[in-house]
Amino acid sequence: MILVTGGAGFIGANFTLAWIDKTGEPIVNLDKLTYAGNLGSLAPLRAEARHAFVRGDIADPALVGELLAQHRPRALVNFAAETHVDRSIHGPAAFVDTNVVGTFRLLETVRTWWSSLPKEDADAFRFLHVSTDEVYGSLAPDDHPFTEQSAYAPNSPYSASKAAADHLVRAYHHTYGLPTLTTNCSNNYGPLQFPEKLIPLMIVNAIAGKPLPVYGDGRNVRDWLYVGDHCAAIRAVLDGGVPGATYNVGGDAEMANLDVVGTICRILAELAPGRDYASLVTFVKDRPGHDRRYAIDASKLRRELGWRPEESFESGMRRTVRWYLDNDAWLAGVTSGEYHRWISLNYASGTR
Ligand code: NAD
Numbered sequence: 260m261i262l263v264t265g266g267a268g269f270i271g272a273n274f275t276l277a278w279i280d281k282t283g284e285p286i287v288n289l290d291k292l293t294y295a296g297n298l299g300s301l302a303p304l305r306a307e308a309r310h311a312f313v314r315g316d317i318a319d320p321a322l323v324g325e326l327l328a329q330h331r332p333r334a335l336v337n338f339a340a341e342t343h344v345d346r347s348i349h350g351p352a353a354f355v356d357t358n359v360v361g362t363f364r365l366l367e368t369v370r371t372w373w374s375s376l377p378k379e380d381a382d383a384f385r386f387l388h389v390s391t392d393e394v395y396g397s398l399a400p401d402d403h404p405f406t407e408q409s410a411y412a413p414n415s416p417y418s419a420s421k422a423a424a425d426h427l428v429r430a431y432h433h434t435y436g437l438p439t440l441t442t443n444c445s446n447n448y449g450p451l452q453f454p455e456k457l458i459p460l461m462i463v464n465a466i467a468g469k470p471l472p473v474y475g476d477g478r479n480v481r482d483w484l485y486v487g488d489h490c491a492a493i494r495a496v497l498d499g500g501v502p503g504a505t506y507n508v509g510g511d512a513e514m515a516n517l518d519v520v521g522t523i524c525r526i527l528a529e530l531a532p533g534r535d536y537a538s539l540v541t542f543v544k545d546r547p548g549h550d551r552r553y554a555i556d557a558s559k560l561r562r563e564l565g566w567r568p569e570e571s572f573e574s575g576m577r578r579t580v581r582w583y584l585d586n587d588a589w590l591a592g593v594t595s596g597e598y599h600r601w602i603s604l605n606y607a608s609g610t611r
């Protein structure tokens with residue numbers, strides 16, 4: 260079996276659902292259930308004996324140690340993190356607590372348990388750390404996309420905390436021989452994403468006839484990947500990745516934010532006609548320190564492990580918009596008081 264952390268969040272829940280569906284291997288899911296974690300996302304697994312959910316913190320050595328001793332997982336996939344850049348600007352402490360200290364405590368607990376395993380089990384074990392392309396900083400328009408050799412240059416408290424975690428993972432391999440794997444992925448989108456990030460926020464606001472708040476000039480570029488393709492990449496790295504290695508994951512789908520919002524409006528006009536969605540676009544004050552461009556060179560992953568994304572940006576966005584239109588119950592479950600507090604804090608008077 261495997262242990263995942265943060266499996267009630269956006270990517271972790273997609274990964275857990277796909278894992279049971281595609282591998283059938285038992286999975287234990289440890290999640291603190293912060294505002295971003297949602298058991299409703301795991302509802303299809305309610306009666307599934309191969310999935311066990313445990314509420315808890317990756318920074319709790321007693322709990323994590325007990326789970327490791329009890330289940331003896333062959334791998335751990337660490338999704339648990341604070342993940343929203345704007346929240347890291349308003350309040351960085353939680354990012355240091357979970358992404359830096361939490362990852363450190365998790366590594367240390369895993370190392371203690373792993374050191375006691377028979378050699379064969381210790382060699383076969385994998386610690387897969389899910390990270391981001393933001394650790395590499397920002398690209399100029401003509402720069403080559405980030406490779407695994409790109410220097411780390413994180414610019415936000417979020418990306419700095421993820422970079423620190425990546426360095427700890429690297430050190431635990433180099434110093435102690437822990438069989439780690441790290442993936443650095445570009446921006447994900449798809450079902451089950453909390454509507455604070457660009458794509459779900461725009462879809463949800465557009466459906467409700469609310470303003471679509473575009474930061475700055477809307478020309479910042481991100482490299483978008485459908486979440487199911489990211490989950491497939493993680494499975495490929497878990498199966499065939501070389502311990503100690505890092506793998507960039509990206510969809511070759513660079514888009515300016517305004518073009519992303521335009522695509523959402525176009526698809527909505529087709530699937531839910533009756534409103535002039537594009538007229539809702541509103542330019543608001545820019546994010547402080549806003550990275551201009553991310554792009555990923557995923558050729559190592561393609562070449563060495565044969566991974567390819569299945570969705571194009573157009574097909575993935577159609578699936579995503581359709582999913583949000585069809586899932587108001589999930590949406591109502593996640594847009595609680597905390598959600599409204601965040602929206603009024605971040606978008607006060609439409610000017611941020
Ligand atoms: P998310 O914010 O949707 O979910 C994070 C999950 O982690 C939540 O369920 C939350 O409850 C849980 N969590 C937070 N702190 C915890 C703790 N201390 N102990 C246990 N659980 C805790 O995040 P996501 O978008 O699904 O991202 C998952 C991972 O992928 C993160 O590590 C993120 O840095 C990385 N990543 C995300 C993207 C993206 O575009 N979303 C892209 C590349 C990498």
Ligand code: DAU
Pocket residue numbers: 342343344345390391392393444445446447455456457458460472473474475479480481516546553
């Ligand atoms: O690159 C991978 C990263 O992508 C992940 O590691 C992060 O966890 C994830 O949050 C994401 O970070 P971004 O900052 O790129 O994503 P976000 O959806 O917050 O913003 C995408 C772009 O859209 C960015 O240029 C800011 C802009 N934006 C965002 C919001 C929320 C707006 O213009 N308006 C908005 O309201």
